[in-house]
Amino acid sequence: MTMTVDEVIAERGKVYxxxxxxxxxxxxxxxxxxxQHYGLKLPATIPAxxxxxxxxxxxxxxxxxxxxxxxxxDARAYTNFAEQFQQLEQP
Numbered sequence: 680m681t682m683t684v685d686e687v688i689a690e691r692g693k694v695y696x697x698x699x700x701x702x703x704x705x706x707x708x709x710x711x712x713x714x715q716h717y718g719l720k721l722p723a724t725i726p727a728x729x730x731x732x733x734x735x736x737x738x739x740x741x742x743x744x745x746x747x748x749x750x751x752x753d754a755r756a757y758t759n760f761a762e763q764f765q766q767l768e769q770p
Contacts (some may be wrong), residue, residue: 681748684755691756698760699767702727726768731761 682690688698696700706725728744738754741747 682752684752684759687749687752688757688759698725698763702730702764704762706730726764728761728764730769731757731764735761 692698703726706727706729709730710721710724713719713725719730734757735754738750740756742750
C-alpha cells in the first residue's frame with residue numbers, strides 16, 4: 680500500500696518533530712558548514728523554505744538515477760513544506 684503525502688508527513692513528524700523547526704535547524708547547520716568550508720560569510724541563514732526546495736531537487740535528481748517510489752512521495756512532501764515555510768517567512 681502506498682502512503683499519501685499527508686501520511687508520510689505525519690509519520691516522519693513522529694520521528695523528526697516539527698517540520699519547520701527541523702528545516703530551520705538544517706538551514707543553520709548548512710550555513711555554518713558552507714561558511715566554514717568556503718571561508719565566507721553568508722548574508723543570512725539559509726531559510727527553511729530553501730532547505731525544503733533543495734531537498735525537492737535532491738529527490739528529483741535521485742529519482743532520475745534510480746526508481747524508488749518514495750523519491751516522488753518525498754519530493755511532493757518537501758514541495759508542500761517549501762510552500763508552507765515560504766508563506767511563514769514572508770515579511
